[in-house]
Amino acid sequence: MCGIVGYVGPRPSQDILLAGLARLEYRGYDSAGIAVIDESGELGMRKKAGKLKELRDSLATAALGDGTTGIGHTRWATHGGPTDVNAHPHLADDDRLAVIHNGIIENFAALRDELAAEGVTFRSETDTEVAAALLGREYRRTGDLQQAFRDVVNRLEGAFTLLAMHKDHPGLVVGARRNSPLVIGLGEGENFLGSDVAAFVEHTRKALAIGQDQIVAITPSEVTVTDFDGNPVEAAPFDVSWDAAAAEKGGWSSFMAKEVAEQPEAVGNTIRGRIKDGQVVIPELDGMDELFTGIRRVIITACGTASYAALVGKYAIEQWARVPVDVELAHEFRYRDPVIGDDTLVVSISQSGETMDTLMAVKYARERGARTLSICNTQGATIPRESDAVVYTHAGPEVAVASTKAFSAQITALLLLGLHMGRVRATLSDASAEVAELAALPEKIATVLSEEHDHVEQLAHWMADTRSVLFLGRHVGFPIALEGALKLKEISYIHAEGFAAGELKHGPIALIEPGQPVFVIVPSPRHSALIHSKVVSNIQEIRARGARVIVVAEEGDAAVLPYADEVIRIPLAGAMFEPVLAVVPLQIFAMALATAKGLDVDQPRNLAKSVTVE
Numbered sequence: 001m002c003g004i005v006g007y008v009g010p011r012p013s014q015d016i017l018l019a020g021l022a023r024l025e026y027r028g029y030d031s032a033g034i035a036v037i038d039e040s041g042e043l044g045m046r047k048k049a050g051k052l053k054e055l056r057d058s059l060a061t062a063a064l065g066d067g068t069t070g071i072g073h074t075r076w077a078t079h080g081g082p083t084d085v086n087a088h089p090h091l092a093d094d095d096r097l098a099v100i101h102n103g104i105i106e107n108f109a110a111l112r113d114e115l116a117a118e119g120v121t122f123r124s125e126t127d128t129e130v131a132a133a134l135l136g137r138e139y140r141r142t143g144d145l146q147q148a149f150r151d152v153v154n155r156l157e158g159a160f161t162l163l164a165m166h167k168d169h170p171g172l173v174v175g176a177r178r179n180s181p182l183v184i185g186l187g188e189g190e191n192f193l194g195s196d197v198a199a200f201v202e203h204t205r206k207a208l209a210i211g212q213d214q215i216v217a218i219t220p221s222e223v224t225v226t227d228f229d230g231n232p233v234e235a236a237p238f239d240v241s242w243d244a245a246a247a248e249k250g251g252w253s254s255f256m257a258k259e260v261a262e263q264p265e266a267v268g269n270t271i272r273g274r275i276k277d278g279q280v281v282i283p284e285l286d287g288m289d290e291l292f293t294g295i296r297r298v299i300i301t302a303c304g305t306a307s308y309a310a311l312v313g314k315y316a317i318e319q320w321a322r323v324p325v326d327v328e329l330a331h332e333f334r335y336r337d338p339v340i341g342d343d344t345l346v347v348s349i350s351q352s353g354e355t356m357d358t359l360m361a362v363k364y365a366r367e368r369g370a371r372t373l374s375i376c377n378t379q380g381a382t383i384p385r386e387s388d389a390v391v392y393t394h395a396g397p398e399v400a401v402a403s404t405k406a407f408s409a410q411i412t413a414l415l416l417l418g419l420h421m422g423r424v425r426a427t428l429s430d431a432s433a434e435v436a437e438l439a440a441l442p443e444k445i446a447t448v449l450s451e452e453h454d455h456v457e458q459l460a461h462w463m464a465d466t467r468s469v470l471f472l473g474r475h476v477g478f479p480i481a482l483e484g485a486l487k488l489k490e491i492s493y494i495h496a497e498g499f500a501a502g503e504l505k506h507g508p509i510a511l512i513e514p515g516q517p518v519f520v521i522v523p524s525p526r527h528s529a530l531i532h533s534k535v536v537s538n539i540q541e542i543r544a545r546g547a548r549v550i551v552v553a554e555e556g557d558a559a560v561l562p563y564a565d566e567v568i569r570i571p572l573a574g575a576m577f578e579p580v581l582a583v584v585p586l587q588i589f590a591m592a593l594a595t596a597k598g599l600d601v602d603q604p605r606n607l608a609k610s611v612t613v614e
């Protein structure tokens with residue numbers, strides 16, 4: 001939610017900011033703006049409702065000049081609609097000071113009343129302008145930007161990343177974070193700030209992570225980090241493991257198309273280095289066996305697509321590590337009174353590592369004494385920093401709002417975790433078959449991509465006018481049904497629902513009328529003839545009521561043929577590994593259908609990739 005970039009250095013900042021915003025646009029794209037200060041202390045600002053292109057077009061007509069200090073913002077609206085006026089930056093102190101913000105300032109109404117009583121007037125409906133006005137007041141009082149900034153952040157409640165600059169101080173950008181992301185990029189004679197490393201990876205891969213409730217000041221030659229009281233703090237350095245090209249479209253029609261195609265690599269990279277002597281050994285968990293041995297239960301918490309990966313993880317961890325696993329939506333978890341303690345391992349899953357609901361669930365779990373482990377795709381992100389342990393997925397940067405390669409990498413990480421736990425807890429004596437399945441996964445995903453892509457795309461074209469699609473699955477096919485429905489909803493705006501196939505007769509079957517398309521994820525009969533036969537019965541039930549049945553089944557499964565209008569084939573795989581294959585055609589289907597409808601698959605309406613508000 002909202003992308004933030006800051007720059008100080010010798011180069012004109014306008015294009016650097018725009019390029020950074022382009023890489024951060026996945027975080028929000030309903031308006032964008034930049035402000036720059038030049039050597040003589042002139043502050044220029046431009047902001048526009050709409051996607052970044054609107055701002056670019058405006059700057060192409062009249063640039064802001066060659067100011068070498070700047071801040072930029074791409075917005076996902078919270079307070080106030082997506083208009084020019086509500087776009088960031090917000091100015092204060094007689095337009096001498098510019099502020100951008102990501103998050104929600106919860107006490108903004110009280111602060112706004114306080115300032116209004118002093119005669120301050122506001123142009124926008126945003127909480128951000130209140131912070132800007134407060135900073136203006138404190139700067140006039142202290143004459144010291146950094147002191148004033150500290151005073152302001154100490155008065156704010158809620159979640160925020162805030163960047164500010166003042167025309168009295170060319171060459172200085174100050175920033176702060178609480179429960180919202182901010183990282184520092186270290187250049188040669190120049191420095192950067194960004195919501196994530198994508199903001200500056202084109203210029204430097206050396207970065208510093210900033211902790212909670214910390215303030216940073218960057219000049220071209222210096223970076224200082226303090227806590228909210230001004231005490232110096234050491235920021236954690238890290239190297240960005242991917243380069244700018246990884247976050248480019250590189251000839252693909254969309255980031256989503258590229259990311260779907262990158263799944264063999266994403267899964268392969270997530271497995272790499274984690275198999276030793278025929279066993280799964282996750283090096284990051286070295287010396288942490290106690291995390292898994294002294295527990296009586298596991299809770300996996302996540303949101304959206306990551307929560308569906310969690311459901312697959314439940315089956316795998318329970319089977320291999322013989323410990324009860326519950327899956328909790330992060331935004332529900334801490335609003336009841338869950339029974340957790342030091343015998344509970346709370347595993348969080350997040351591609352971004354910044355999802356506020358998930359972060360809050362992790363913090364809550366820690367406060368209650370639980371052990372915490374995160375599965376995350378983003379280095380330097382907040383959730384892993386707040387957890388006792390982290391297992392990174394190595395999917396590379398995921399830019400499209402709809403999660404695809406991160407999902408398959410999350411399932412892979414959960415499979416690795418389940419096998420690691422099974423070894424440590426001595427509940428799985430021989431994992432050689434599972435290890436072989438893992439090693440074969442990338443190749444099998446590549447097979448689905450090459451053999452079914454055109455077939456599924458054609459199907460989507462035929463179905464471009466469809467108004468509703470249902471998805472059914474059983475066992476680990478159930479989360480895939482949920483994920484198939486979510487993909488379709490979020491990028492093609494079609495009504496879609498995923499159900500556990502066994503639940504059908506308890507209500508949803510009433511939705512079936514002649515012609516209703518239903519995707520059914522059919523598990524292999526080799527794993528369980530019983531589960532397979534139940535799903536085939538479910539297919540017969542909907543078929544009898546006129547449904548148009550599209551089956552995703554393993555090669556050679558002939559039992560589905562008499563009842564299916566279409567059959568999409570996936571290679572033979574172990575029961576826990578099938579979901580990574582079965583989801584691929586559903587991703588392709590959603591993407592092709594959205595494309596057939598002329599929609600922007602990378603930036604669907606109303607959404608943002610990283611949801612950093614609750």
Ligand code: M6R
Binds near residue numbers: 306354401610
């Ligand atoms: O960054 P996270 O994995 O924590 O994000 C969680 C969800 O917001 C995310 O998976 C969302 O559901 C995707 N847009 C789905 O494609």
